Amino acid sequence: MSDAELAELRAEVERLKGRRTGWWRPVVATLLIVVMAILAPLSVVARWAHDTVSDTDRYLETVAPLASDPAVQAAVTDRITTEIVTRLQVDDVTQQAVDALSDQGLPPLAASSLQALASPLSDAIEGFVHDQVQKLVESDEFETAWTEANRQAHVQMVAVLTGKDTDTVQITDNAVSINLATLIDTVKQRLIDRGFTIAERLPTVNAQFTIFQSDDITKAQTAFRLLNAINTWLPILALLCLIGAVAVARSWRRTLVAGALALALSMLLLGAGLNLGREVYLNAVPTDQLPLDAAAAIYDQLVHFIRLALRALLVVALAVAFVAWVTGPERAPTALRSGTSRAIGVARSGGERAGLDTGRLGVALATYKTQIRVGVLGLALLLYVMRDHPTGSFAIWLLVIAAVILLVVELLARPPATPTPPPE
Numbered sequence: 001m002s003d004a005e006l007a008e009l010r011a012e013v014e015r016l017k018g019r020r021t022g023w024w025r026p027v028v029a030t031l032l033i034v035v036m037a038i039l040a041p042l043s044v045v046a047r048w049a050h051d052t053v054s055d056t057d058r059y060l061e062t063v064a065p066l067a068s069d070p071a072v073q074a075a076v077t078d079r080i081t082t083e084i085v086t087r088l089q090v091d092d093v094t095q096q097a098v099d100a101l102s103d104q105g106l107p108p109l110a111a112s113s114l115q116a117l118a119s120p121l122s123d124a125i126e127g128f129v130h131d132q133v134q135k136l137v138e139s140d141e142f143e144t145a146w147t148e149a150n151r152q153a154h155v156q157m158v159a160v161l162t163g164k165d166t167d168t169v170q171i172t173d174n175a176v177s178i179n180l181a182t183l184i185d186t187v188k189q190r191l192i193d194r195g196f197t198i199a200e201r202l203p204t205v206n207a208q209f210t211i212f213q214s215d216d217i218t219k220a221q222t223a224f225r226l227l228n229a230i231n232t233w234l235p236i237l238a239l240l241c242l243i244g245a246v247a248v249a250r251s252w253r254r255t256l257v258a259g260a261l262a263l264a265l266s267m268l269l270l271g272a273g274l275n276l277g278r279e280v281y282l283n284a285v286p287t288d289q290l291p292l293d294a295a296a297a298i299y300d301q302l303v304h305f306i307r308l309a310l311r312a313l314l315v316v317a318l319a320v321a322f323v324a325w326v327t328g329p330e331r332a333p334t335a336l337r338s339g340t341s342r343a344i345g346v347a348r349s350g351g352e353r354a355g356l357d358t359g360r361l362g363v364a365l366a367t368y369k370t371q372i373r374v375g376v377l378g379l380a381l382l383l384y385v386m387r388d389h390p391t392g393s394f395a396i397w398l399l400v401i402a403a404v405i406l407l408v409v410e411l412l413a414r415p416p417a418t419p420t421p422p423p424e
Contacts, residue, residue: 029249036241037262041270043238044309046231049224051305058305060151066301067146073137075294076209080137080184081130083207084191084199132194133187145182180207209290253328260321267314274303311392316384319399344410351411362414369413376405 051058066072136142181204191199227234242259249255278299285295326333365372380402384390 025248025250029245029255032241032245032248033255033259033262036238036245036259037266039234039238039241040263040266040313041273041310042227043231043234044267044270044306044313046227046234048303048306048309049228050231056151060147062302062305064143064147066298067143069294069297069301071291071293071297073134075291076180076183077130077134077137079207079209080133080180080187081126083180083184084129084133084187084202085126087202128196129187129191132190136183136187136190142183145186180209253324256324257321257328260317260324264314264317264321267310267317270310271307274306277303308391312390312395315392315395315399319395344407347411348414362412365409366413369409372409373406376402376409 052062184202184207185204188199188202242263245259246252246255278296281299282292282295285292290298326336328334380398384395384398387394
């Protein structure tokens with residue numbers, strides 16, 4: 001190589017090195033990673049808010065389990081029982097009946113004993129009504145009615161988040177309530193069928209079952225409308241920030257590790273935020289409107305899919321961080337790769353001693369090992385992206401299956417035999 005060619009080669013090397021120099025690179029990369037870590041949890045919440053509004057099946061999948069939750073069932077039972085007993089004036093009717101019997105000229109002892117039975121008789125009637133309501137609420141009929149009612153009233157039910165009152169969902173005094181009139185009518189008919197004819201006097205009762213009450217509900221509605229409007233762009237912007245950080249950084253591998261760990265940390269912070277929001281929600285709901293155990297069940301169910309999404313992203317972020325780290329030139333990942341290669345070599349040698357010969361298949365696997373790795377990881381990523389609302393467990397199983405496939409390829413791969421030159 002001539003001196004001119006050598007000088008040109010050195011200039012090219014310096015030019016390539018210069019691409020990754022500059023004080024601004026780590027600053028810009030760090031800024032982009034921070035922005036990505038902020039946008040990622042907002043993206044999860046925005047997608048959840050959008051799906052709750054636009055996807056009826058998703059909405060039903062969210063609210064349907066509440067029909068079988070014991071705490072919610074107990075709260076609905078108590079609320080309906082109180083409304084029925086209050087409307088029928090059971091205490092007054094019982095006392096009037098006792099007074100009418102006492103005026104029939106009963107002996108003093110019998111009259112006083114009858115008066116003493118007024119309160120137990122009223123309690124017995126209330127207990128009878130409560131039992132009938134409880135049987136309805138705990139039956140499959142209630143679960144079916146709950147699901148169908150939510151399917152038909154999906155547009156009205158999402159008024160909880162849009163802030164628009166409807167006939168089914170009403171927002172008054174910063175409270176969100178669901179109308180129980182249909183359930184009360186069903187209980188009324190059941191009482192009449194069982195001989196409790198006084199229930200015929202029960203008028204139409206538009207009782208409200210409070211599921212949320214807070215002075216900040218207006219702020220929540222504003223935030224929901226904003227997130228719902230930009231739900232499609234937030235994940236794209238977060239991904240572009242991560243790609244941009246890797247592109248401008250001095251070391252793309254270290255930046256990818258940092259970005260993936262920042263994403264994982266943001267998901268952990270989102271989970272902590274949900275737990276904090278749970279406490280705020282429970283403090284906002286008055287216990288005279290909704291018991292704390294029922295309020296907790298409602299909140300946990302409403303944010304259930306947010307938790308699933310953040311767990312899935314947490315698993316993927318940690319997996320990406322590990323892959324980027326383990327492929328690096330540092331001492332620790334290099335030692336880990338060397339140890340893994342030795343272990344695979346020992347296992348492969350043991351198979352060969354046992355008579356395991358993969359033949360042409362092993363040679364093909366060794367020849368196209370890189371393409372196979374890319375194909376397996378690409379297929380795993382494609383399955384994850386195509387999955388409708390992937391969960392953390394789904395992501396873990398996907399990674400485990402991909403790792404097992406790659407391990408089997410390593411064990412079965414056999415480099416082609418190098419022909420031995422004939423002796424001179």
